[in-house]
Amino acid sequence: MATIRSAQASDLPAISALDARQTGIAKPDYWRDLLVPERYFLVAETDKGALAGFIAGEIRAFEFGQPAAGWVFAVQIDPRLRQRGVGSQLFDALVAKFKEKGVTRVRTLVDRKDHLILSFFRAQGMVAGPSLQLDKDLS
């Protein structure tokens, strides 16, 4: 079992490094900007104090004509520590924060070709929501 707590400024280098290893894109400013009171940014720590993963989200009110919902916009687990329930622990902790604020729905947006992360959210009980995301190429 990992320990879940709120992210602090001192976690940012490890968060940014884990994300960069997984996505190939370093974006330290993006992660620093998530450390604001209106957002939920949680980390999972191993018993040795190392970063096992993180999750970030926020409550967005009445977006796209929908009632307020908790949004998950980032989740990342150290590949060496996967399949141990760390992601589920982080998800549950974030959902608990949303529930404390009276939110009754949790949402996210996933690349439909990313079956790994889709499977993760499915395993948390998430299903296709009421909206369909549409795109147009403007180039």
Added chain:
Amino acid sequence: MKLQTATRLGLYAILELARDPERTLSSADLAERFGVSSHHLAKVLGTLSNAGLVRGGRGAAGGYRFTGNRRRITLMDIVALFEPAPGSRAKEPGEDTEIGGALQRVLLEIDEIAEATLSSITLETMLTAGRGT
């Protein structure tokens, strides 16, 4: 979305067997449970067995056991055993026309969404759905 009968039976069989990997069920047991043809189920179980997902079936009353990984196998893995691969489809008449091509793009979009959905649901997720998380 319409699945071929073999695909539906394949999903029924694998999910029922994966519910308890220790348990052995024959095609007749499974046929009775779902109210479907035992003969058809026996063929489907043969396909699942060749894919290494179930084991057993020797003799008329031979039972099958689930031998796969519930957390890894997705609904798409089963569907792909019975349905033609998306790219292997023969070209339909009229597909090269402007309207035919536009229609094809819409159908492709639907296929991609269906594939993403089936690929993201593991047997484990299916079997725990409804129990709450």
